[in-house]
Amino acid sequence: MHNNKAYFTTTDELVSCIFNKAVATEKNNIVDFNGRRAVVEGGDYRNLWLETQPMGGEMYAKHDLEAGFNNIDLFMDAIDDEGMMPGMLTYIDNVYGERHDFIQGYCFPYPALNMYYLIGEDKAYLNKLYNVLRSNDEWFWKNRESDGDGCLEAWCPCDTGEDYSAKFFGAPHFWTAKTPPNSSWAKYHLPRESMDLMAYSYDARATLAKISEILQNGETAYWLEKAEYIKNKVREYLWRDDKHACYDRDENNEFLEILVHNNIRCMYHGMFDQKMADDFIKYHMFNPQEFWTPMPLPSIAVNDPCFKNIATNDWSGQPEGLTFQRSVRALENYGHYAEQVRVAEKLFNGVGKQAIFTQQFDPFTALPSMENNPGDYGPTLLACLEYISRLYGINRSIDTIGWGAYAKPGNTYDYTQEYGDMKYRITSDSEKAIGYVNGKAVFTVSCGCRVETDLQGHVKRVIGISRETGMISIVTDSLKLTVALEPNAVIDLENGMTVPDTSVKYCGD
Secondary structure, three states, X not given: OOOEEEEEEXXXXXXXXXXXXXXXXXXXXXXXXXXXXXXXXXXXXXXXXXXXXXXXXXXXXXXXXXXXXXXXXXXXXXXXXXXXXXXXXXXXXXXXXXXXXXXXXXXXXXXXXXXXXXXXXXXXXXXXXXXXXXXXXXXXXXXXXXXXXXXXXXXXXXXXXXXXXHHHOOOOOOOOOOOOOOHHHHHHOOOEEOHHHHHHHHHHHHHHHHHHHHHOOOOHHHHHHHHHHHHHHHHHHOEEOOOOEEOOEOOOOOEOOOOEOHHHHHHHOOOOOHHHHHXXXXXXXXXXXXXXXXXXXXXXOOOOOOOEOOOOOOOOEXXXXXXXXXXXXXXXXXXXXXXXXXXXXXXXXHHOOOOOEOOEEOOOOOOEEOOOOOOEEHHHHHHHHHHHHHHOOEEEEOOEEEEEEOOOOOOOEEEEEEEOOEEEEEEEXXXXXXXXXXXXXXXXXXXXXXXXXXXXXXXXXXXXOOOOOEEEEEEEOOEEEEEEEOOOOEEEHHHOOOOOEOOOOOOOO
C-alpha cells in the first residue's frame, strides 16, 4: 500500500499550532489490532466505533493510508452471517478483542467508497464492500422496522450514538433484544421513527448504486430507486415544511417536537434534497438563538426545552467534536462551501493555540469541556485537519482534488499532499494561490475561492468561499478569466460555463 503524507506551514499562528499538534497527537491514537494498525477514537475511547472510526480512518488516510484503510476493513471483516456490522470493536491491553453487537452510528458508506479510490481502485475490495453494504442494509430493514410503516426506528439511545441525550428521556442506553420495546417503554417514547436510521439506509443504498455503476452489475437502477424511496419517505413523513427541519416521531407516530442537530447528520449522509438542506442551514444551523452559538452546533437547539449544558459525555446540548467532523461533508454535499469556512473559523478559535482537542465545548463560552478526556479526542482533531485541508490545502474525494485558496490578509501558507506518487501543492501569499501537480504549476487564482481539478490538475470548477462577492482571477494553461464571484457561486469550466451559477444561496453569518 502506497504512502500518503501531508505537510503544512503558515504564518497563521493559530492554525499552525492546531495542525502540528493534531498530526502529532493522532499518532498516539494508532494501535495494533492483531498485527493491523488502526486509529482508535482517542480521549477516553480506546476502541473502534462504527459511528466514528471508518470516517476517521478515511480522513486520516491523508497521513497514513494503511491505518486509515484498516479502520474500514476491520469492520467489513467483522460483519456476521445475518448482515450486522458491530457497533464497536474493542481494544484492550494491545489485544484486539471482541465485536459488540449493537448499532451506534453509521459513518461508513462514503468513507468506504472513497477508500476504494485512495487505495488504487481495487475491484476485489469494491466487491467486498458491495456485499457488506447490501447485507447490512437488509439487516437494518429486518431488525429496525417493527410497525410496517416503511420508516426505520431507533429502539434506544445507542442506535443513534447519542449517549444520555435528554431527547431520550432517560431511556437505558442499549437494546440487544430482537423484539422492539413494548408499551412499558412508552415513557421513553420508544420505539421512535428515526431520521438517523433512515439516513443510514439512504447512504448505504446511494453508495450501492454508485458501486453498481462502477462494477456494471446491472443493479444501479434498483439501488437508485430504493434510495429515492427513503428520501421521499423522509420528506413526506419526518420533514416539517412549517418548521424547516426533520423531527422524529414517537411510539404513537406523533412528532417529537425537539429541534436536534441530527438534521446535520442527515445532510452528512446526503439524504436531504437541496431545498431541505438550504432551509435547515438558513433557518436553524446559522440561527444564533438555536445552533449558531459562540461555539456552534450544539446537539439540541439551545432554545429548546430539552437542551442541557452538561460538560461530561452527553448529547443533550454541548457541541461535539463528532458533529464538527460530520459537518465537513454535510455542507459540501449541498454546495455550502462559504458556510463551511465559517464553521472552520469557529472550530479553530474554540480549539485555540493550545490545541486542546476535547470531545465537547461549552456553546456559550466556547471553552473546551475537559471532564471527558485530556485533549486528544480524534474526531475533534480530525475535524480540524479536514477543515485546514479545505481552507488551506488539498483533499481528494473520489476522482476530484479540492484546493483551498482561503483569503486572510497577510496570511501566507504552503500545503503539500502526497498521494503515493502524486504530489499536490498549493502556496499562497494571501492575495493569490498557485496549485502544483508533481512540481508543475497548473493554476493561479485569487484568494477567496475553492478550486476543483481532476487528478492531473485540470481545473473543473471554481467556487466562492468568502462572505462577500469578490473579483476572482483564474489563470491556467488554456484560460485567463476574471469574474465577480458570490459566496457559493460556481464557475463550471468542465461543462463550459464561465458565468457563475449562484443557485446555492449563502446562509452564513
